[in-house]
Amino acid sequence: RKEVEQDPGPFNVPEGATVAFNCTYSNSASQSFFWYRQDCRKEPKLLMSVYSSGNEDGRFTAQLNRASQYISLLIRDSKLSDSATYLCVVNINTGRRALTFGSGTRLQVQP
């Protein structure tokens, strides 16, 4: 079983739609959680950290459910510029200080 699992997509949605991505992680010792965004042939860029209480940044809302080991990202009012691959990222605290990446979910927002 992969340490971080995501639906690869692609998700094809029209502009203005609301879209939700899910991610599960296998290691209950995981400490920190993030969503990164990666455009084609570019580096990953931090979109937002994910906290147990849930957090919102403009059109983006992230949720964490530690009991179910589940992370979500909700994008409201999708823009064309949101088209990218969204990476679920977990920092597993077993002494390693590195990030474990999911394979990503591809989003294509269409006009």
Place this chain on the structure above:
Amino acid sequence: NAGVMQNPRHLVRRRGQEARLRCSPMKGHSHVYWYRQLPEEGLKFMVYLQKENIIDESGMPKERFSAEFPKEGPSILRIQQVVRGDSAAYFCASSELAWETQYFGPGTRLLVL
């Protein structure tokens, strides 16, 4: 404040040659991480370094790969005797403190002919 710098951005090598990839962390960051992304796959951790020390190299292939982060100068990821399977994007990230948010460089795309 310049971000994480990597060079070269593109590198072409023939099988058996050596590849040297350089990474300069963000100013004030002393933690450097290298990741590899194979085509159509997610990023995989390779190695974590602090100045002059390798902290965790659990993701590094046992042979041909090495990394360093000297007291002065950039971090270097070195691949000896490259093979076609080494073709990938190699990303470097840095953070100010361990466990802090990691910021990524633009990557080096290695192509082995």
